[in-house]
Amino acid sequence: MQFDKTQLAAMERFYRGNLVNSITGLKPVHLLGSQNTSGITNLAIFSQVIHIGADPALIGVLFRPAMLGMNSLENILATKHFTLNHVNESMLLQAHWTSAKWQESEFKAVGLGEDWKDGFPAPFVAGAPLQIGLSLAEKHDFSINGTCLVIGKIEKIYLPDLALSPDGFVNMEKCGSMACGGLDSYYRPELVSRYAYAKPGSQPEKF
Amino acid sequence: MQFDKTQLAAMERFYRGNLVNSITGLKPVHLLGSQNTSGITNLAIFSQVIHIGADPALIGVLFRPAMLGMNSLENILATKHFTLNHVNESMLLQAHWTSAKWQESEFKAVGLGEDWKDGFPAPFVAGAPLQIGLSLAEKHDFSINGTCLVIGKIEKIYLPDLALSPDGFVNMEKCGSMACGGLDSYYRPELVSRYAYAKPGSQPEKF
Numbered sequence: 001m002q003f004d005k006t007q008l009a010a011m012e013r014f015y016r017g018n019l020v021n022s023i024t025g026l027k028p029v030h031l032l033g034s035q036n037t038s039g040i041t042n043l044a045i046f047s048q049v050i051h052i053g054a055d056p057a058l059i060g061v062l063f064r065p066a067m068l069g070m071n072s073l074e075n076i077l078a079t080k081h082f083t084l085n086h087v088n089e090s091m092l093l094q095a096h097w098t099s100a101k102w103q104e105s106e107f108k109a110v111g112l113g114e115d116w117k118d119g120f121p122a123p124f125v126a127g128a129p130l131q132i133g134l135s136l137a138e139k140h141d142f143s144i145n146g147t148c149l150v151i152g153k154i155e156k157i158y159l160p161d162l163a164l165s166p167d168g169f170v171n172m173e174k175c176g177s178m179a180c181g182g183l184d185s186y187y188r189p190e191l192v193s194r195y196a197y198a199k200p201g202s203q204p205e206k207f
Numbered sequence: 208m209q210f211d212k213t214q215l216a217a218m219e220r221f222y223r224g225n226l227v228n229s230i231t232g233l234k235p236v237h238l239l240g241s242q243n244t245s246g247i248t249n250l251a252i253f254s255q256v257i258h259i260g261a262d263p264a265l266i267g268v269l270f271r272p273a274m275l276g277m278n279s280l281e282n283i284l285a286t287k288h289f290t291l292n293h294v295n296e297s298m299l300l301q302a303h304w305t306s307a308k309w310q311e312s313e314f315k316a317v318g319l320g321e322d323w324k325d326g327f328p329a330p331f332v333a334g335a336p337l338q339i340g341l342s343l344a345e346k347h348d349f350s351i352n353g354t355c356l357v358i359g360k361i362e363k364i365y366l367p368d369l370a371l372s373p374d375g376f377v378n379m380e381k382c383g384s385m386a387c388g389g390l391d392s393y394y395r396p397e398l399v400s401r402y403a404y405a406k407p408g409s410q411p412e413k414f
Contacts, residue, residue, distance in 0.1 A: 001365070001366055001367070001368045001371055002363065002364060002365045002366075003363070003364045004362065004363055004364075005264070005360070005361065005362045005363075008264050008361060008364075009262075009263075011375075013262070014374065014375070015374060015375035016261050016262060016264070016375065017261045017262075017375070018372070018374050018375030018376040018377075019261075019364075019371075019375035019376070019377065020258070020260075020261040020262075020264045020361065021258055021261060022375070022376055022377035022379075023337060023339060023361075023364060023366070023377055024235055024256055024257065024258040024266055025235025025236065025237065025256070025293055025337075025379060025384050025386070026233050026234065026235050026236075026379055026384065026385075026386035026387075026394075026396055027233065027234075027235065027258070028231055028232025028233050028234065029232065029233075030232065047258075048257055048258055048259075049231055049232070050231065050255055050257045050267075050269060051227070051228055051231040051234070051254075051255055051269075052255075052269065052349065052351075052352065052354060053227075053351075053352040053354060054223050054224045054226075054227040054228060055216075055220070055223060055224075055227075056216075056351070056352065057212070057215050057223070057227045058351065058352060059231055060257075060269075062257060062258075062259065062267075086232055089399065092399070092400065092402075093402065093410060093411065096402040096405055096411055097405050097410060097411055098405075099405045100405040100406050100407045100411075101406075101407060102407055103407075109407065130230060130232075132230060137351055138349065138350075138351050140347055140349070140356075142259065142345065142347065142358065143345075144259075144260075144263070144265065144344055144345050144358060145259065145260040145263065145265060147259060147260060149347075149356070151349065151351060153212070154212065154215060154227065154230075155211065155212045156209065156210070156211055156212075157209060157210045157211075157215075157226075157230060158208075158209045159208055159209075159230070160208070161208045164208055164226075165225070167221065167222060167225050168218075168221070168222035168223065168224070168225035168226035168229070169225040169226070169229055169388075169389045169391075169392065170225075170226065170229035170230055170388075170389070171388070171392075172229075172232060172233055172388045172394065173394065177232050177233065178233075178399070179232070179233035179386055179394075179396055180233075181376075181377075181378070181379050181396075181398075182376045182377070184376075184401050184402050184403070184404070185376065185378075185398060185400070185401045185402075186398075186399050186400055186401075186402075187233075187379065187380065187386075187396035187397060187398055187399060188396070188397045188399050189233055189386055189388075189394035189395070189396060189397075190394060190395045190396075190397065191388075191392060191393075191394055192296065192299070192385070192393050192394060192395050193299065193392070193393055194391050194392045194393075195299075195300065195303040195391050195393075196391070197391070198303055198304050198305075198306045198307040199307050199308075200307045200308065200309055200310075200316065203300060203304060204300065204303055204304055204307075
């Protein structure tokens with residue numbers, strides 16, 4: 001099957017949304033926790049999350065064009081802090097359900113607990129297999145479609161001991177973290193292989 | 208286990224690289240195909256690839272700070288076109304090996320075939336389960352760490368019929384596309400569930 005840009009432009013909207021959101025491949029699933037200046041919390045599911053750099057340690061989150069009710073973005077700009085929380089298989093339904101248009105905090109609405117700790121000014125998700133606390137570093141607006149990329153600096157990382165390798169690698173299968181595809185689909189990852197640093201002349205070894 | 212920003216800043220470089228590259232979670236694996244103005248091809252593995260929008264259909268690729276030998280970026284800026292190709296399990300070793308510092312085209316060096324078709328001015332990867340042809344739309348420089356995000360507009364999509372659902376969703380397990388974790392690890396995805404569009408009041412159904 002093949003499609004070109006003319007067919008893409010003419011496609012029924014939901015079909016195109018499913019197709020184009022699928023073809024970037026496997027994506028992470030994060031629950032983004034924040035609060036507004038009155039202390040009302042917000043929790044939202046994101047898959048457009050990207051590693052930006054290790055030193056300084058930075059992660060980017062893409063936001064759709066600003067609209068009323070985009071509380072996560074408003075909260076980050078107001079409080080300068082947010083959390084990213086991995087999603088395990090037992091939390092999938094609740095994580096997906098945060099995307100409904102709730103009037104109340106999504107934590108309470110879907111039944112996920114707030115985890116406040118170490119004085120960090122945004123809520124982590126209780127029971128999430130891996131939790132990251134971030135401060136706002138930069139925001140870049142993309143005029144081409146009105147999206148923006150929020151870049152956060154990593155302040156805190158909490159992860160399960162059993163998933164951490166001696167060289168710093170974190171195994172997503174041992175962590176229990178799920179992957180996402182398209183707009184509504186979730187995958188269980190199975191680690192197949194790690195490969196050594198690649199050099200010309202000899203095939204990289206598995207380890 | 209937990210780490211804070213002070214520990215991150217003081218970490219041994221490779222440990223920090225493995226850790227921070229792991230915690231963004233599951234990532235896609237793409238082989239980026241390009242050519243220079245003399246027709247010399249280049250193939251490079253990327254996991255920092257992000258959906259930017261469906262209409263227009265846009266994908267972003269993050270590049271590390273510009274340095275000599277960053278042929279993919281130079282080629283895209285010169286020729287305005289590139290391809291993204293999913294990686295299946297039988298191509299993993301070759302895909303990883305493209306990251307070595309080759310003097311010749313990585314296609315020939317690692318043994319992957321060039322797939323030229325429909326007049327598209329950049330090489331696809333022969334046998335890749337899903338292939339995307341893109342034209343350069345925008346480039347955003349991130350001063351915080353010298354990276355840049357290249358945003359490409361989707362011109363062509365080739366995918367296997369059996370992976371395409373009637374609603375436009377593409378199943379990565381049926382496609383055979385792998386996920387990546389950290390800098391050197393690859394995962395096989397198993398589809399667990401799709402959930403209906405989420406609304407308040409009733410739990411989203413699986414389908």
